[in-house]
Amino acid sequence: MRKVTAVPAVLLGLALIAVVVAAATAQARTEKTQATNITLSGWSAGKTEDDLFQQVVDKFNSTHPAINVDYSVINGDYTTAMTARFAAQNPPDVFYVDSARLSTWAKQGVLQPLNSYIKASKYDTSKFYPGLLNAFKVGKNVYGFPKDWSPLAVEINTAMFAKAGIKRAPRTWAELTADAQKLASSNAVPDGKPICLNPDWARMLAFIYQNKGSLAKVQSPAVTQAVNFYVGLIKKGLAATPTQLGVGWPGEALGKEKAAIIFEGNWVMPYMPANFPQVKFGVGPMVKGKVNANLGFTVSYSLAKASKNKQAAWRLLSWLTSKVGMQTWMAYGLALPSRSDVKAKAGRQAFLASGPFSRGWAFPNFDATYTIMNNDLQAVINGTMTTSQMLADVASSLKG
Amino acid sequence: MATTTPTETSGSPKRDSLLGARVREAGWGYAFVLLPMVIFGIFFIYPLGYAIYISFYEWGILGKAPGTGNVGAENYRTLFDDPIFRRAIRNTIEFTVVVVPLEMALGLLIALVINARIRGRLFFRSAFYFPSLVSSAAITAIAIYILNANGLLNAIIGGNQAWFGDPSTALWSIVGLNAWTTAGTVMLFYLAALQSISTDVYEAAAIDGTSTWRTFWRITFPLLKPAHFFVLVVFGIGALKIFDQSFIVSGGTGGPVYSTYTVVLYIYNEAFKSANFGVAASAGVVMFVAILLLTLIQRATVGRTDIG
Amino acid sequence: MLQTSTSAAADPYLPSRARSAIVGKIVLYGLLTAIALLYFTPFIWTLSTSLKTLPDTANFNFIPHPFTTAAWKSVWTDYDFKRYALNSLFLAVVITTLNLFLAALGGYAFARLRFPGREILFLLVLGTLMIPDQLRLIPVFVMLTNWHLIGNFSGYILISLVSAVNLFFMRQYFLTIPKDFEEAAKLDGAGFFKTFWRVMLPLAAPAIAALAILQFQGTWNDFFWPLILFGQGNEDLYTMQLGLVQFTFTYQTLWPQLMAGSIIAILPILVIFLVFQRFFIAGVTAAGIKG
Numbered sequence: 001m002r003k004v005t006a007v008p009a010v011l012l013g014l015a016l017i018a019v020v021v022a023a024a025t026a027q028a029r030t031e032k033t034q035a036t037n038i039t040l041s042g043w044s045a046g047k048t049e050d051d052l053f054q055q056v057v058d059k060f061n062s063t064h065p066a067i068n069v070d071y072s073v074i075n076g077d078y079t080t081a082m083t084a085r086f087a088a089q090n091p092p093d094v095f096y097v098d099s100a101r102l103s104t105w106a107k108q109g110v111l112q113p114l115n116s117y118i119k120a121s122k123y124d125t126s127k128f129y130p131g132l133l134n135a136f137k138v139g140k141n142v143y144g145f146p147k148d149w150s151p152l153a154v155e156i157n158t159a160m161f162a163k164a165g166i167k168r169a170p171r172t173w174a175e176l177t178a179d180a181q182k183l184a185s186s187n188a189v190p191d192g193k194p195i196c197l198n199p200d201w202a203r204m205l206a207f208i209y210q211n212k213g214s215l216a217k218v219q220s221p222a223v224t225q226a227v228n229f230y231v232g233l234i235k236k237g238l239a240a241t242p243t244q245l246g247v248g249w250p251g252e253a254l255g256k257e258k259a260a261i262i263f264e265g266n267w268v269m270p271y272m273p274a275n276f277p278q279v280k281f282g283v284g285p286m287v288k289g290k291v292n293a294n295l296g297f298t299v300s301y302s303l304a305k306a307s308k309n310k311q312a313a314w315r316l317l318s319w320l321t322s323k324v325g326m327q328t329w330m331a332y333g334l335a336l337p338s339r340s341d342v343k344a345k346a347g348r349q350a351f352l353a354s355g356p357f358s359r360g361w362a363f364p365n366f367d368a369t370y371t372i373m374n375n376d377l378q379a380v381i382n383g384t385m386t387t388s389q390m391l392a393d394v395a396s397s398l399k400g
Numbered sequence: 401m402a403t404t405t406p407t408e409t410s411g412s413p414k415r416d417s418l419l420g421a422r423v424r425e426a427g428w429g430y431a432f433v434l435l436p437m438v439i440f441g442i443f444f445i446y447p448l449g450y451a452i453y454i455s456f457y458e459w460g461i462l463g464k465a466p467g468t469g470n471v472g473a474e475n476y477r478t479l480f481d482d483p484i485f486r487r488a489i490r491n492t493i494e495f496t497v498v499v500v501p502l503e504m505a506l507g508l509l510i511a512l513v514i515n516a517r518i519r520g521r522l523f524f525r526s527a528f529y530f531p532s533l534v535s536s537a538a539i540t541a542i543a544i545y546i547l548n549a550n551g552l553l554n555a556i557i558g559g560n561q562a563w564f565g566d567p568s569t570a571l572w573s574i575v576g577l578n579a580w581t582t583a584g585t586v587m588l589f590y591l592a593a594l595q596s597i598s599t600d601v602y603e604a605a606a607i608d609g610t611s612t613w614r615t616f617w618r619i620t621f622p623l624l625k626p627a628h629f630f631v632l633v634v635f636g637i638g639a640l641k642i643f644d645q646s647f648i649v650s651g652g653t654g655g656p657v658y659s660t661y662t663v664v665l666y667i668y669n670e671a672f673k674s675a676n677f678g679v680a681a682s683a684g685v686v687m688f689v690a691i692l693l694l695t696l697i698q699r700a701t702v703g704r705t706d707i708g
Numbered sequence: 709m710l711q712t713s714t715s716a717a718a719d720p721y722l723p724s725r726a727r728s729a730i731v732g733k734i735v736l737y738g739l740l741t742a743i744a745l746l747y748f749t750p751f752i753w754t755l756s757t758s759l760k761t762l763p764d765t766a767n768f769n770f771i772p773h774p775f776t777t778a779a780w781k782s783v784w785t786d787y788d789f790k791r792y793a794l795n796s797l798f799l800a801v802v803i804t805t806l807n808l809f810l811a812a813l814g815g816y817a818f819a820r821l822r823f824p825g826r827e828i829l830f831l832l833v834l835g836t837l838m839i840p841d842q843l844r845l846i847p848v849f850v851m852l853t854n855w856h857l858i859g860n861f862s863g864y865i866l867i868s869l870v871s872a873v874n875l876f877f878m879r880q881y882f883l884t885i886p887k888d889f890e891e892a893a894k895l896d897g898a899g900f901f902k903t904f905w906r907v908m909l910p911l912a913a914p915a916i917a918a919l920a921i922l923q924f925q926g927t928w929n930d931f932f933w934p935l936i937l938f939g940q941g942n943e944d945l946y947t948m949q950l951g952l953v954q955f956t957f958t959y960q961t962l963w964p965q966l967m968a969g970s971i972i973a974i975l976p977i978l979v980i981f982l983v984f985q986r987f988f989i990a991g992v993t994a995a996g997i998k999g
Contacts, residue, residue, distance in 0.1 A: 041941070046957050047786065072941030075953045076931070080672045080845070084936055086461045087846045088853035108461045108675050243565030243656075246549035251959065256766060267959040274960070275763050367673035371484070371653055378656045382567070422822070428900040429823030436814045436870040437829060442851070443867050444836035447844035513740065525985055526978070527744035530751065533977055535929040535949060538970050542750045552749075552768065585922065589877065592918040596884045626880040634873050637837045668842045677846070684843040691838040 035068040036312040041092035042299075043078040049334055056329050060319055067312045086110040091304040093313040094320075097144055099135040099298050099362045100370070106138045112303040113141040117314045127323070127339040129296070135360025136300045144300025145321040148335035150265035151294040151354040152206050154284040160188040160260040161282075169284025170261070173210075173229065176287055180238040183260050192258030195239035196250040197230065199381055201373040202295070202361060203263055204230045210289025215363050218395040219388070226289070227380075227387050234381055241381065255279055265297060266336050266351050283350045296358030298338060365400040372397050448688065455682035461675050475682040485683065487658050488666045495575060495662070496639040502579040504631055507586025508624075512616070514587075515594050532584035536644040543577045544649065564649050567657040574645050574660060582638075586631055593627035594620075629702045633695055640691055643668065663687050751974075758968035765963040779964030787965075789972060791944060792951035797976065799861060799934075799947065800927040803868045807923055808916060810870055815878025816904050820890065830879070836872045841932060849936060857937075861945070864937045868927065874919050881915040882908065917984040925977045948973040 040057065044050055050073050057071040072092075074081050079101065085091040086108070097105060105111050118125065125133060125145070132146040154169045161167075161179075164186040170176040176195075183194035197203065207230050208214075213223035233239035240259070247253045250262035255276030262268075263286070272281055286294045301317045303310060319325040326342045329335065333345035336352060344352060363369065372393050379385035455475055458465040479485050510528050514521055531539060546552040547563035554560055563573040597620065605615045643664040646654065652669070654661025663683060671680035757765055758779050760772040767773075783789055817823075818830050848867065849858070857863030889911065893903040909916070931949040939950045952973060955966040 039941075044954065044957050046960065046962075047954060070941075074940050075950060076935045076939070077672075080668075081936060081940055083461055083672050083675070084845060084849040088850045090853050104673075104675055105461075109466075110461055241565075243549065243562045246551070246560070246562070248544075249959075252766070271959055275766060277763055365674075367669060371669070374653055375655050375658050378567070382657065384657070425821055425900070426823035429817045429821035429826065432817035432821065432900075432904075433814045433829065436810050436833070436875060439867070439870045440833060440836050440872070443848055444839055444844065445832065447847040448835075448839050450847045451839075451843055513736075518737070518740075522982070522985070524740055524744055526982065527747045529981060529985075530747050533925060533974055533981065534750075534970070535931065535952075535973070537931065538754075538952075538966075539750070541966075542753065545753070546750070550768070552753075555768070588918045588921065592881070592914040593884070595914040596881065623884075626883050630877055630880045633834065634837065634876065641840050643840070643842070664840045664842060667840060671842060671846075681843065684840065687840070688835075688838045692835065695834055695838070 035066050036309050037068050037070060038093040038307075038309050038312050038316060040069050040071045040094045040316065041074050042096035044073045044075055045334075049332075052332050052334070053329065056320075056325070059328055060316060060325070064315065064319070067315060069316055086304075086306070089306045091306055093304055093307040093309055094301055094317050095304065096147070097136075097300045097302045099132075099146075099296075099300070099360045100366050102136055102143060102300065102302075102362060103138055103364070104366060105302075106141070106143050110305050111143045112305045112307065112310060113143060114145075114303065114314070114317075115140070115142055117310075117318075118142060121314070121318060123318055127341045128321075129338055129340065129355045129358065131358045131360055132296050132298045132338050135296070135298055135362050136302075144302035145317065146298040146338035147301050147321060147326075148329070149296050149298035149338045149358075150267065150336055151296050151351055151358045152203065152263045152265055152286050153350045153354070154286060155254060155262050155264055155268055156282050156284065157189075157254060157257065157260040158280045158282045160257075163188040164260075169282060170287055171284065172288050173207075176261070177233070177238070180233065180261065184238060189258070189260050191256075192245050192253060193238065193240040194259065195233060195261045196242060196245060196247075196253035196259035197234060197239045197263070198250055199241045199243075199374065199377050201370065201377060202297075204377070205361075206263070206286065206293060206295045207289065209293035209295070209359060210287070210291060212290050215398060218398065219391045223391060224387055227391070231377075231381055231387070254281060266348065269348075270334070283347075285350045285353045292354075292357045294354040294358040295361050296354070297361050364398050368400075369394060369397040451681040451684050454678055455685050457678050459677040459681065461677070471678070475678045476686070478679055479682050479686065484654075484658060484661060485663075485666055488654070488661045488663045491571060491659065491661055492640055492642065492663045495571060495578075495642060496636060498572075499575045499579050499582075499639050500632070500636050502575070503582045503586050503635055504628075506579060506583035507631070508590050510583065510587045511590035511594060512620075515591060528587060529584040531581040532588075534581075536581075537648060539581055540577065540645050540648045543573075547573055547577075565656055567655075567659040570649065570656055570659045574642075574649060578639070578642070578645060582635065586635060589631060590624065590627055593624055597623050625702065629698065632698055632702060636694070636698070637691055640687070754967045754970055758964050758971060760964055762962065762964060779962075779968045783965050783968045783972070787951060787954060787969075788943065788946075789948070789951055789969065792946050792948045793972065793976070795945060796928055796947040796949075796973075799864070800924045803865060803927045804920055804923045806865075806869055807871055807874060808919055811874035811878050811919065812909060812912065812916065813904065814870075814875045815880075816882050816908055818875070818879040819882035820908075821900065833872050833875055837876075845936065852937065859938055859942065859945075861938060864933055867933065867937075871923070874923060877919060878912065878915060881912055885911050921977075921981050921984050924980050928973070928977050 045053075054071055057069050061067070061069055078096075082091065082095065086105075091110070097111070102111075117123070128146060129149070132149050136142060136144040136146065156169045160183060161169075164179070164182045166179050166182055170179045180194040183189055188194075204227065205215075208223050208226040211222050211226035211229075213220060213226050217223070234241065242249050242253060245253050245258045247256060247258060249264075250259065251264055251268050251271050252275075253259040254262050254268070255272060257279060269283075272279065286292075301320055303313050303317055307313050320329075321339075323339065323341055326337055326339055330337045330342055330344060336348060337344050340355065373390075376385055376390040376393055380387055380390050456470050456472060458468045458471055458475075514524050514528070518524070534542075544564060548554075549560045549562040549565065553563070561569065563569050601619055601623070602615065605619055610618075641664050642662050646660040646662050646665055647668070650656070650660045652665070654665050654669075664687075667680045667683045667687075670676045670683065752770065756770050756772055759775055759777065761774060761776055761778070764773060814833075818826060818833075852858050852863040852867075855863075857866060885908065889907050890903055893907045898906065928947075929949060930947075931953070934947050934950055935953075938945045939947075948969070952966060952969045955962040955969065
């Protein structure tokens with residue numbers, strides 16, 4: 001009998017030891033300095049960029065000896081991981097919040113309103129682009145400050161444009177249509193279509209705003225016109241969706257030379273040379289409709305309601321979005337500053353020009369509405385749904 | 401070889417020893433299942449109870465939404481009023497009804513073939529099991545590449561159908577992908593089960609001159625009943641819980657045009673995107689009840705065993 | 709007894725030797741090989757992508773152009789894949805061993821031991837299969853946080869100790885084993901545990917082998933729970949899958965590195981599969997034990 005029970009007993013013993021060792025080694029790591037320890041978390045932008053951001057954090061640590069910031073990256077599904085930590089009352093002290101997610105998390109009570117801290121430290125918020133600042137306000141409460149941002153711009157294939165005899169990127173809706181027709185007739189894009197359009201309201205909404213449309217009145221002629229223009233480009237054969245072109249997103253279409261015109265943000269700038277170094281492309285400011293309007297995709301640094309070191313966390317947050325802190329990060333040339341008093345990398349003027357009239361990417365009942373928006377838009381493009389039906393669905397979803 | 405029956409001290413010896421044996425057996429039975437049941441209880445049954453509880457409330461990340469109380473069946477009503485949820489149910493059922501028989505047939509077929517004495521058995525086993533080795537995310541990325549409008553598959557069979565991008569083919573492409581990756585796992589279970597069939601049975605059939613097909617259909621297939629029940633239940637439930645692949649393919653939108661929206665994707669979006677945990681829980685409860693009924697039906701039909 | 713019908717006993721599914729049978733065999737092998745090659749195609753593409761430069765991955769060619777091992781170097785040096793592999797190995801071995809032991813024990817009890825409430829408890833076990841992970845994430849996470857079992861391996865090991873699938877399969881398998889063996893053991897005076905350990909467990913070798921492959925692989929490929937329970941912030945604890953996800957971020961995937969990492973991730977489980985699959989050879993378990 002002893003021989004028989006020995007083996008399972010040994011196995012179980014080993015497992016227990018393993019568990020204890022694992023727990024102990026993890027504990028040892030956390031006790032380091034006497035300074036206030038706070039944690040900063042965000043999603044990953046790739047190892048190279050994350051390592052550079054660590055240097056920014058190191059600068060804060062060295063200039064603020066009383067605070068020790070532990071920066072760590074959350075890989076994979078950021079929203080789910082953060083939600084779980086909110087529920088367990090164990091979130092990081094400072095973390096990223098996408099503008100689309102802000103109102104949900106603010107309403108759930110997991111974000112710390114910053115108004116009292118702003119007042120107490122007399123924090124100057126005048127230099128932030130207003131559209132971006134507003135993206136992180138709910139009512140009168142401020143829940144974060146934008147860490148960086150990007151609007152949409154027009155990216156073109158310069159060689160194809162030269163072939164079609166067009167001098168520069170289109171600046172208006174009329175020019176857009178005209179340029180696309182020229183590209184089509186001169187067969188400058190043999191492998192695809194002149195324009196690659198994302199069947200996504202996160203792009204189309206900029207056009208809606210440019211036509212003086214708004215989400216407050218979705219079922220209006222202004223919005224209908226803009227949608228019909230956007231979808232019309234596809235229906236006329238001047239544009240195609242990424243799926244139709246066999247690519248994952250318009251950036252890939254530009255790179256594989258299946259499109260000559262796309263509407264994407266600052267993220268396309270490092271993407272093209274890394275993936276398609278042989279394709280020469282140019283950037284122009286976003287087109288203008290009846291008015292200048294654009295979407296600003298932005299992320300904030302926010303403070304957790306459950307944070308146990310709010311004062312120190314606020315020091316970090318305000319430093320990161322101050323002129324000094326933001327300049328440190330912008331010096332690496334990887335992002336665009338959300339403050340007008342911070343210099344950006346050269347050659348980004350096309351993006352920054354939209355600063356004054358960019359609106360944050362967010363709206364009520366975001367997730368449910370966005371799902372309906374895009375699924376319906378695909379149906380409209382396929383011809384299985386009318387524009388007015390889609391707008392009716394969107395309108396009712398926005399009401400929540 | 402002969403043993404002496406131990407004599408109990410009190411009462412009628414034979415009856416007490418029988419009762420004692422029963423009690424001892426039950427005691428050992430409970431002991432053997434104790435740790436698993438405790439862990440199942442804490443990490444599965446308790447969360448289920450929790451989900452049932454919060455399905456009757458407006459529940460947010462931090463708990464009950466302030467100022468609200470028991471809302472009764474309102475979450476369930478919201479659920480069934482939502483056309484997206486109804487579509488999700490339809491998609492999930494369609495998916496399951498096609499993918500499960502496909503997986504079972506493929507898995508059984510491959511298991512039978514490589515169980516027989518053919519040359520290069522190791523090679524074939526490894527080859528057919530290979531897709532199951534790779535993680536779900538990696539194989540879906542590869543599939544997206546192959547099923548691209550300008551991808552490998554279209555290069556072979558012609559045309560430029562956007563398999564994952566077309567509402568009429570997206571779900572079926574996921575069916576194909578899923579069946580392909582899961583058949584290897586089903587094969588493994590059937591292979592193991594085939595080992596337990598004594599070769600005497602085949603010898604007897606051979607002596608009788610029974611044909612191959614008859615041997616399979618009249619002897620092997622019925623003897624695999626415990627395996628069939630297992631595969632049907634486990635992979636049926638797995639199919640109903642499909643999430644990973646539809647999430648990666650549609651980017652979480654359940655598109656194109658709601659064609660890949662599944663019930664678990666609905667739960668995920670309601671819980672982690674919209675923070676409507678009450679509604680998410682009610683969807684989970686509905687799903688649980690449906691699967692439970694299904695399993696009971698399967699048990700009554702396929703699961704009845706004569707042994708044990 | 710067996711000599712006269714060797715061919716039938718050895719090949720229960722292949723027809724007797726006639727000319728049509730030989731043609732049939734050629735067709736069968738041809739078909740199998742073609743399908744097997746088809747199954748290997750994704751692996752070949754994975755390998756070739758890992759030897760490409762990032763711009764080249766956009767093309768649909770199988771042969772890298774230019775050919776480079778930069779991705780492999782990057783994966784091994786810039787990212788701590790040695791560490792990740794060790795972590796994955798540790799977790800897979802510990803969890804597979806414990807889980808299978810408990811599954812076999814419990815499965816045997818559900819199949820062969822009689823105790824009141826057995827069928828209800830078994831239904832409860834099946835019931836746990838019907839609860840999607842997404843639904844139980846929050847309560848489980850909150851519990852483990854309160855018990856300080858997150859941020860290290862202990863919470864993950866705890867919840868992975870049992871699996872309804874494994875328990876279920878062991879039960880089904882034990883149901884198919886004739887009762888003669890247990891009766892013989894009982895006559896020998898063996899208690900319940902001894903019967904289980906000495907007699908039933910060896911008989912269930914094919915089932916254990918199948919589950920060993922699947923559980924090892926399941927733990928190895930597991931992404932969701934490791935990410936949530938210990939995969940945030942401490943790179944030392946990363947498993948292979950958590951390591952791989954570092955190559956995918958918002959607008960960019962580092963395909964060559966991802967594929968190289970994926971191949972490193974597959975190799976160990978391929979080895980496990982090759983080692984354990986020999987338990988499936990027909991007749992190995994039958995000889996000497998049954999009949």
